[in-house]
Amino acid sequence: xxxxxxxxxxxxxxxxxxxxxxxxxxxxxxxxxxxxxxxxxxxxxxxxxxxxxxxxxxxxxxxxxxxxxxxxxxxxxxxxxxxxxxxxxxxxxxxxxxxxxxxxxxxxxxxxxxxxxxxxxxxxxxxxxxxxxxxxxxxxxxxxxxxxxxxxxxxxxxxxxxxxxxxxxxxxxxxxxxxxxxxxxxxxxxxxxxxxxxxxxxxxxxxxxxxxxxxxxxxxxxxxxxxxxxxxxxxxxxxxxxxxxxxxxxxxxxxxxxxxxxxxxxxxxxxxxxxxxxxxxxxxxxxx
Amino acid sequence: xxxxxxxxxxxxxxxxxxxxxxxxxxxxxxxxxxxxxxxxxxxxxxxxxxxxxxxxxxxxxxxxxxxxxxxxxxxxxxxxxxxxxxxxxxxxxxxxxxxxxxxxxxxxxxxxxxxxxxxxxxxxxxxxxxxxxxxxxxxxxxxxxxxxxxxxxxxxxxxxxxxxxxxxxxxxxxxxxxxxxxxxxxxxxxxxxxxxxxxxxxxxxxxxxxxxxxxxxxxxxxxxxxxxxxxxxxxxxxxxxxxxxxxxxxxxxxxxxxxxxxxxxxxxxxxxxxxxxxxxxxxxxxxx
Numbered sequence: 001x002x003x004x005x006x007x008x009x010x011x012x013x014x015x016x017x018x019x020x021x022x023x024x025x026x027x028x029x030x031x032x033x034x035x036x037x038x039x040x041x042x043x044x045x046x047x048x049x050x051x052x053x054x055x056x057x058x059x060x061x062x063x064x065x066x067x068x069x070x071x072x073x074x075x076x077x078x079x080x081x082x083x084x085x086x087x088x089x090x091x092x093x094x095x096x097x098x099x100x101x102x103x104x105x106x107x108x109x110x111x112x113x114x115x116x117x118x119x120x121x122x123x124x125x126x127x128x129x130x131x132x133x134x135x136x137x138x139x140x141x142x143x144x145x146x147x148x149x150x151x152x153x154x155x156x157x158x159x160x161x162x163x164x165x166x167x168x169x170x171x172x173x174x175x176x177x178x179x180x181x182x183x184x185x186x187x188x189x190x191x192x193x194x195x196x197x198x199x200x201x202x203x204x205x206x207x208x209x210x211x212x213x214x215x216x217x218x219x220x221x222x223x224x225x226x227x228x229x230x231x232x233x234x235x236x237x238x239x240x241x242x243x244x245x246x247x248x249x250x251x252x253x254x255x256x257x258x259x260x261x262x263x264x265x266x267x268x269x270x271x272x273x274x275x276x277x278x279x280x281x282x283x284x285x286x287x288x
Numbered sequence: 289x290x291x292x293x294x295x296x297x298x299x300x301x302x303x304x305x306x307x308x309x310x311x312x313x314x315x316x317x318x319x320x321x322x323x324x325x326x327x328x329x330x331x332x333x334x335x336x337x338x339x340x341x342x343x344x345x346x347x348x349x350x351x352x353x354x355x356x357x358x359x360x361x362x363x364x365x366x367x368x369x370x371x372x373x374x375x376x377x378x379x380x381x382x383x384x385x386x387x388x389x390x391x392x393x394x395x396x397x398x399x400x401x402x403x404x405x406x407x408x409x410x411x412x413x414x415x416x417x418x419x420x421x422x423x424x425x426x427x428x429x430x431x432x433x434x435x436x437x438x439x440x441x442x443x444x445x446x447x448x449x450x451x452x453x454x455x456x457x458x459x460x461x462x463x464x465x466x467x468x469x470x471x472x473x474x475x476x477x478x479x480x481x482x483x484x485x486x487x488x489x490x491x492x493x494x495x496x497x498x499x500x501x502x503x504x505x506x507x508x509x510x511x512x513x514x515x516x517x518x519x520x521x522x523x524x525x526x527x528x529x530x531x532x533x534x535x536x537x538x539x540x541x542x543x544x545x546x547x548x549x550x551x552x553x554x555x556x557x558x559x560x561x562x563x564x565x566x567x568x569x570x571x572x573x574x575x576x
Contacts, residue, residue: 002527003536006374012532013367018493025491031331033366035323040371043319050372054359061349061359071345075338078321079301083328084338086294203313205306239290244300248291 010037056196063195067157069101073197076100077206082244090224090286092134095247097228102155103147103215110146110169113266115182118166122151122184124268124276125254130177131218131283138177139285142220145170146181148213153189182268185254185277186212188237201242208242211235216283223285230281252281298325344484351483355445357389361485364388365494370532378512378574380422383535385517390443391435391503398434398457401554403470406454410439410472412556412564413542418465419506419571426465427573430508433458434469436501441477470556473542473565474500476525489530496530499523504571511573518569540569 004012013033017026039045060070075081076098085096110116117124131142147168149155156162167186171179190208193201201208213229229245230252231238238246254277262272292300301321305314327333348358363369364386373384398404405412419430435456437443444450455474459467478496481489489496501517519526519534521541526534542565550560 002534002539004370004374004529004532004534006371009367009371009374009532016492016494016528016530021493022491028331028333028337029488029492031327035327035330036366036368037371039319039323040368041375042323043316044375045316045372047372047376049316050363050368054357054363057345057359058349058352058357061346061352064346064349069342069346071342071349075342078324079297080324080328080338082292083294083297083325084333084335086292086297087329087332088335200317203310204304204317205309206304240304241292242304244292244297246290246292251290 006041010034013037056199059196068192070192070195070197072101073191073195074200076191076243077197077200079244085227093224093284093286094218094226094228094282095249096226097245097247097250098243099217099227100215100229100243102157103145103217104157104164104168107145107147107165107168107170110171110181111267112171112174112178113180113182113269114169114171115267116146116148116167116169117182117184117268120151120184124182124262124272125185125279126180126182126257126263126266126276127214127279127281128178128180129279129281129283131173131179131220131285132177133223134284134286136284138173139220139223140173140175140177142173142177142179142218142223142285143170144173144179144283145217145219147215148183148186149189151184151187153187180266182266182272183214185232186214188212188235191242206242207237207240209237209240210243211237211241211246213245218283218285220285222288224288226283226285228283230279252279254279294329298322301325344487347484356480358480358483358485360389361479361483362488364479364531365485365488367532373515381512381572381574382506382514382516382570383537384515385533385535385538386531387505387515388503388517388531390445391433391505392445392452392456395433395435395453395456395458398459398469399555400459400462400466401468401470401557402457402459403555404434404436404455404457405470405472405556408439408472411562412470412550412560413473413567414468414470414545414550414554414564415502415567415569416466416468417567417569417571419461419467419508419573420465421511422572422574424572426461427508427511428461428463428465430461430465430467430506430511430573431458432461432467432571433505433507435503436471436474437477439472439475441475468554470554470560471502473520474502476500476523479530494530495525495528497525497528498531499525499529499534501533506571506573508573510576512576514571514573516571518567540567542567 156166193208444454481496
């Protein structure tokens with residue numbers, strides 16, 4: 001096309017595809033171009049704004065390292081990560097929600113009833129539940145990968161004071177599909193806001209807070225993997241998660257239990273005399 | 289918003305803006321989110337594709353350095369750079385076209401009639417024209433910043449064998465608004481295709497070629513700066529510039545001139561006895 005114009009550029013883009021282009025690549029790239037072109041036209045993006053956007057991406061590149069992925073964070077604060085989760089969610093099972101950048105692979109095995117709190121202070125929380133299929137039948141032998149912030153609001157990968165697998169555990173459900181562990185409450189925290197994602201939040205007049213949550217990856221043979229996170233019903237940021245992760249079915253309750261009622265069969269049994277909280281949360285997985 | 293869904297996430301994004309957000313920032317970010325969300329929904333982007341996109345941006349970050357900006361190149365091959373040029377073009381004057389990543393600032397002054405060819409071999413080309421306003425009146429004292437590839441298809445910043453300002457010159461129009469210089473023909477060339485922009489071209493089954501062109505930045509007090517490039521009418525890639533830069537009014541002709549006809553008043557006068565080519569190209573600038 002000799003004379004590229006505002007009106008024809010999106011069609012010209014599509015006309016440049018080779019005959020042997022993979023159909024899915026063509027679909028994704030054509031749609032990306034169509035929507036980015038529409039954005040530039042809608043706002044009549046200036047050269048200064050275009051340069052600012054490119055500088056933000058350059059800066060994200062400089063900040064990105066094994067401990068921090070600023071591109072993931074940009075995707076998070078723009079709502080893209082959550083949207084990708086949602087368009088890929090399966091019906092009639094637990095919603096997926098953002099993986100985030102803080103998962104550490106190969107966490108050490110955690111026995112059912114085991115403790116993730118370690119030496120950290122804070123009220124004991126007992127989390128338990130069952131991994132089920134869409135009809136409610138328990139799934140024994142499912143893998144439950146768990147991670148959360150320490151009470152200081154930092155994940156181990158952000159915090160030199162924590163060991164790599166601090167507040168990370170990998171559990172296998174028992175023959176009734178059950179998982180159970182003790183921990184301390186994670187806290188609301190701010191996403192890193194000293195990079196371009198933070199600049200977007202500042203330009204939007206948005207805060208960088210996420211409501212407190214516990215992350216899970218639940219996997220079982222024959223089922224779709226579930227990457228999700230579970231939020232506290234009483235968190236002040238529940239209705240304004242800056243990365244758009246909250247879904248109705250992912251809200252759980254910390255229920256106070258009286259002193260002296262801590263159950264048997266837990267690693268901490270016999271040690272917890274005082275009040276503690278209990279969370280019950282079941283996961284439902286979709287058949288492949 | 290507690291329950292973020294595929295249907296409401298774009299509205300939730302807009303609802304999160306603070307009351308004191310700058311109106312233009314709000315407009316640009318809302319529109320960007322709206323169009324990126326529509327893209328994810330339209331193609332039902334998978335997690336693998338999302339990760340692939342983020343990896344491409346990470347890779348672009350690693351490749352970007354003072355000599356190469358892969359984000360600019362991604363913008364170029366997606367048609368965004370050209371579209372930004374076009375939505376900001378002024379009516380009734382010369383079209384703008386992509387700046388590209390190869391401009392070097394502070395080029396040395398080049399006298400009217402001066403030579404940019406230096407020691408490079410190749411047929412002499414005489415380029416001349418007048419800088420005018422929208423009504424055709426000449427603009428004396430306009431600055432004309434010129435750059436192009438060497439005959440090997442490389443810009444000085446890509447080519448260790450060239451000096452920094454090889455094939456770069458900064459001219460000031462005379463009292464009739466005229467500029468003129470000699471050079472050799474630039475050639476069609478490939479954009480760097482060993483990074484994520486190249487991966488897009490490969491996935492699209494597109495070639496990485498640009499038709500040969502000479503770049504200009506034309507500036508004069510009281511007028512909008514013009515960033516543009518001028519293309520050879522006989523270039524085989526004129527109808528499929530991989531960065532969408534060609535506009536009808538930016539096409540020029542190399543017109544053969546007989547041996548012995550090289551004019552006076554040029555740096556090369558007296559030295560060019562053989563055939564040469566001549567290009568006439570006028571620029572029109574828009575009043576601020």
